[in-house]
Amino acid sequence: MERPADPGASLARLPGKDPHNNPGDVSVDFPVSVVLPAGGTGERTGLQTPKQFCGLMGRPLISYTAQAFERVSWIQCVVVVVATESLALMRDIAQRYRHSKVRVVPGGSTRHRSIRRGVQALREPEEQVGAGTPKVVIIHDAVRPFVDEDMLSKIAMAAKEHGAAGAIRPLVSTVIATTSEGYLDHSLERAKYRASEMPQGFTYEVIHQAYQKCTDYDLDYGTECLHLALQYCGTNAKLIEGPPTLWKVTYKRDLAAAESIIKESLSQSSCVLTGDCPSALSLAASLQKAFTTQHMDLDIIPNLQGDHANYLLKEWNFIQISVNGSLSEVKALLASLQAAERALLNPVVVVWVHLSGADLPSIGETATEPAAISDLASP
Amino acid sequence: MERPADPGASLARLPGKDPHNNPGDVSVDFPVSVVLPAGGTGERTGLQTPKQFCGLMGRPLISYTAQAFERVSWIQCVVVVVATESLALMRDIAQRYRHSKVRVVPGGSTRHRSIRRGVQALREPEEQVGAGTPKVVIIHDAVRPFVDEDMLSKIAMAAKEHGAAGAIRPLVSTVIATTSEGYLDHSLERAKYRASEMPQGFTYEVIHQAYQKCTDYDLDYGTECLHLALQYCGTNAKLIEGPPTLWKVTYKRDLAAAESIIKESLSQSSCVLTGDCPSALSLAASLQKAFTTQHMDLDIIPNLQGDHANYLLKEWNFIQISVNGSLSEVKALLASLQAAERALLNPVVVVWVHLSGADLPSIGETATEPAAISDLASP
Numbered sequence: 001m002e003r004p005a006d007p008g009a010s011l012a013r014l015p016g017k018d019p020h021n022n023p024g025d026v027s028v029d030f031p032v033s034v035v036l037p038a039g040g041t042g043e044r045t046g047l048q049t050p051k052q053f054c055g056l057m058g059r060p061l062i063s064y065t066a067q068a069f070e071r072v073s074w075i076q077c078v079v080v081v082v083a084t085e086s087l088a089l090m091r092d093i094a095q096r097y098r099h100s101k102v103r104v105v106p107g108g109s110t111r112h113r114s115i116r117r118g119v120q121a122l123r124e125p126e127e128q129v130g131a132g133t134p135k136v137v138i139i140h141d142a143v144r145p146f147v148d149e150d151m152l153s154k155i156a157m158a159a160k161e162h163g164a165a166g167a168i169r170p171l172v173s174t175v176i177a178t179t180s181e182g183y184l185d186h187s188l189e190r191a192k193y194r195a196s197e198m199p200q201g202f203t204y205e206v207i208h209q210a211y212q213k214c215t216d217y218d219l220d221y222g223t224e225c226l227h228l229a230l231q232y233c234g235t236n237a238k239l240i241e242g243p244p245t246l247w248k249v250t251y252k253r254d255l256a257a258a259e260s261i262i263k264e265s266l267s268q269s270s271c272v273l274t275g276d277c278p279s280a281l282s283l284a285a286s287l288q289k290a291f292t293t294q295h296m297d298l299d300i301i302p303n304l305q306g307d308h309a310n311y312l313l314k315e316w317n318f319i320q321i322s323v324n325g326s327l328s329e330v331k332a333l334l335a336s337l338q339a340a341e342r343a344l345l346n347p348v349v350v351v352w353v354h355l356s357g358a359d360l361p362s363i364g365e366t367a368t369e370p371a372a373i374s375d376l377a378s379p
Numbered sequence: 380m381e382r383p384a385d386p387g388a389s390l391a392r393l394p395g396k397d398p399h400n401n402p403g404d405v406s407v408d409f410p411v412s413v414v415l416p417a418g419g420t421g422e423r424t425g426l427q428t429p430k431q432f433c434g435l436m437g438r439p440l441i442s443y444t445a446q447a448f449e450r451v452s453w454i455q456c457v458v459v460v461v462a463t464e465s466l467a468l469m470r471d472i473a474q475r476y477r478h479s480k481v482r483v484v485p486g487g488s489t490r491h492r493s494i495r496r497g498v499q500a501l502r503e504p505e506e507q508v509g510a511g512t513p514k515v516v517i518i519h520d521a522v523r524p525f526v527d528e529d530m531l532s533k534i535a536m537a538a539k540e541h542g543a544a545g546a547i548r549p550l551v552s553t554v555i556a557t558t559s560e561g562y563l564d565h566s567l568e569r570a571k572y573r574a575s576e577m578p579q580g581f582t583y584e585v586i587h588q589a590y591q592k593c594t595d596y597d598l599d600y601g602t603e604c605l606h607l608a609l610q611y612c613g614t615n616a617k618l619i620e621g622p623p624t625l626w627k628v629t630y631k632r633d634l635a636a637a638e639s640i641i642k643e644s645l646s647q648s649s650c651v652l653t654g655d656c657p658s659a660l661s662l663a664a665s666l667q668k669a670f671t672t673q674h675m676d677l678d679i680i681p682n683l684q685g686d687h688a689n690y691l692l693k694e695w696n697f698i699q700i701s702v703n704g705s706l707s708e709v710k711a712l713l714a715s716l717q718a719a720e721r722a723l724l725n726p727v728v729v730v731w732v733h734l735s736g737a738d739l740p741s742i743g744e745t746a747t748e749p750a751a752i753s754d755l756a757s758p
C-alpha cells in the first residue's frame with residue numbers, strides 16, 4: 001500500500017481516526033447535513049437482523065457509518081431514517097455509542113419516501129443542530145460504512161457548485177440488454193457507462209424541489225435521487241469517481257468483508273509512549289523502522305500530556321515502554337483511555353514493554369506484576 | 380435457510396461435497412470440458428500474490444474452483460490457462476491437491492487470447508482426457524469458486540440447445556451514462572439490463588468459430604465471449620439467472636468474504652457414528668433434533684462400512700459416540716480419514732463423545748486416554 005506524503009490524509013481514511021487539520025476543513029465552509037436512509041430489511045443477507053444493525057466486531061454497522069460522518073468537523077447533523085419498528089433500537093445505538101450529531105426519525109414505505117422524510121426533518125426546528133437548514137444535503141447508505149472525508153468533501157463542494165453530485169465506480173461486469181424471451185440482445189460498451197453509487201450530494205433547494213415535484217410513482221418505484229434532480233430540476237449531477245471501499249454491504253459475506261477491512265485499518269497504526277529514557281527512545285526508533293517495512297504507522301511521543309493528548313482520540317493501539325519497572329505509567333495510560341471511553345467504539349490494545357538491563361535500576365516488584373496487570377485489565 | 384426436500388441437491392452446493400445421484404447426472408449426457416482462464420495479476424486486491432493463488436484457509440483459491448468442476452461427474456477436463464511465470468506454481472497446486480481432471484496450459488497476453496488457447500488445447504491429443512473434443516465448452520473465472528452443479532448443468536444444456544449460454548445477475552447499482560465532461564447524461568432503466576457473469580457455455584463449434592473469425596482488436600480489447608458468439612456466429616446466447624455466490628473475488632476484502640462462505644458451508648453438516656448401542660442411538664437422535672433447529676444437517680450411521688463409506692468422501696465433520704470407553708472406534712475412523720486423504724482439501728473435525736453411565740460397563744483406561752488422543756491427533 002502506498003503511504004501518502006501527508007499522514008493526515010491517510011488517518012482520515014481509517015475508521016475511528018479524527019481527521020484534524022485535513023485539507024477538507026479549509027474548503028467546506030458552508031453548512032452540510034446528512035440523510036442516512038436505514039430502513040432496509042436486509043432480506044438479501046439471509047439474516048434475521050437487517051444488515052445495518054448487524055454487529056461488526058460487536059458494534060452495529062450503522063454506528064460505523066454514523067461515526068464516519070460525525071468525525072468530519074464541517075458536518076452538522078446526521079438524520080438516520082429508520083422503520084418505525086427500529087426507532088427504539090436506533091435511538092439506543094445512538095445513545096450507547098455517543099452519536100451526538102445523530103437524529104433518528106421514522107421513515108416512509110419506500111426508500112425515496114424515507115429520504116424525503118429525512119430531508120424535511122432538516123428543516124424542522126427540533127431536528128436542527130446549530131445552524132438552520134443546510135446549504136448542502138449529503139445522502140448516503142447506512143450500509144456503506146467506509147466513506148472518508150476526502151470523498152465527502154468532493155461531493156459537498158461539487159453539489160454546491162453544480163446543484164447535485166454523485167459517486168460513481170467503473171462497472172465490474174459487462175452490462176447486457178436482454179430480449180423478452182431471455183436471450184442476449186446486445187452488450188453495452190463498458191467504457192461509456194458507470195455504476196452509480198453513494199454518497200450523493202444536493203443543494204437543499206434542488207433536493208427539496210425534486211421531492212416536491214416528483215410523482216407517487218417516482219416515490220414508490222424510483223431508485224435514483226440523481227434522476228429526480230435531473231428530471232424535476234434540470235440539474236445534471238457532477239459525477240465523482242469513488243474508491244472501491246464505497247461498496248454496499250449487501251450479502252452476508254459482505255459483513256465478513258467489512259469486518260476484515262475494519263480489523264486491518266485498526267491494526268495499521270500505533271502510538272508508542274517512551275517517557276524520557278534514552279534506551280526507551282532508541283527501542284522506539286527501532287520499532288518505528290520495523291513498522292515502516294510493514295507499511296504500518298508508528299508515532300513516538302513521550303507521554304499523553306499537552307498536544308499529545310489528542311492521540312487518545314485517534315489511536316487504538318498503544319505501546320508503553322517502561323524502564324523503571326513500575327506500573328505507574330501503564331496505569332496512567334489505562335486511566336486516560338477509560339476516561340476518554342475509547343473502547344466504546346473499537347477495541348483498544350495496550351502493550352506494555354518492560355525494558356530491563358544491566359544499566360537500568362533493579363526491579364523489586366517482579367513477582368507482584370502479573371497479578372497487578374490482570375487487575376488493570378479487568379475493568 | 381430453506382432446507383430442500385432432497386438433501387442431495389443441497390449437498391451439491393457445498394464446497395467439497397460429492398453430488399452423487401444429482402438430477403444433473405441424468406440430463407447432461409454429452410461431453411463437456413472447461414476452460415478456466417487464471418492469468419490475472421490481481422492488481423485490484425492490493426496483494427502481491429494474484430488472487431487466484433491466494434490462500435483460503437491455507438488452500439489456494441484456484442483449487443476450490445477446480446474442485447467445484449472436478450466433483451461434477453459429467454465434466455471431463457478442466458484446462459487451467461495461466462501466465463507462463465505461474466506454470467510451475469499451478470502444476471504444483473494441481474498435483475498437491477490431486478486435481479486429476481486439471482490440465483495446465485500457458486496463456487496469451489490478454490484474457491481472450493488465453494481463453495482461445497484453452498479452447499484450442501481441448502483439441503490437442505495430449506490434453507484430452509477420455510473422449511475427444513467436447514460437445515460443449517464451459518468458460519468460467521478462476522476467482523469464482525462457488526459455482527454449483529445445478530448452474531453448470533443449466534449452462535451446459537442451454538449451450539447445447541442454443542449454441543451459447545451465460546449466467547446473469549440483477550444489477551446491484553443503477554447504471555448511468557456520463558457526458559464527456561463527467562456529468563450525468565441519463566440513467567438506464569434497471570429492469571431492462573442485467574450484469575453478465577460466469578459461467579458461460581458454448582458448443583465447441585460456436586466458440587471455435589468465434590475465435591477463428593474475430594479480429595486482433597477483439598482479442599486485445601474485448602471482454603465478452605457472448606459478444607463474440609453473437610457477432611461472428613450470429614448466436615444469441617440464452618441467459619440464465621445465477622445465485623449471488625457466483626460473484627467474482629476482486630478485492631482483498633472478497634478473500635475474507637469467500638473464506639466466511641467456506642467456513643459456513645463446512646460447518647453446516649456433520650455425520651454421527653453410533654455403533655449399535657441403544658443409548659448412543661438415542662443421543663444421536665437428540666443431537667439431530669438440536670442440529671435441525673440450527674438449520675444444520677446431521678446424518679446418523681452406525682459405522683463407515685458398506686455404502687456408508689461414501690460419507691468419508693463427502694463429509695468434513697464426524698462425531699464418534701463410544702459407549703465402551705475404548706479408543707478403537709475413533710482410531711479406526713481417523714485411519715479411514717487418513718487413507719482417504721480428506722484433510723488435503725479442507726480441515727476435518729472429529730469429535731469423540733464418550734458415553735458413560737451406571738448401566739454401562741466400567742471404564743478401566745480413563746487415565747491413559749488424554750495422552751492416547753493427543754497421539755492420534757498428531758499425524
Ligand SMILES: [Mg+2]
Pocket residue numbers: 200223224225226
Ligand atoms: Mg439515490
Ligand SMILES: [Mg+2]
Pocket residue numbers: 579602603604605
Ligand atoms: Mg467472457
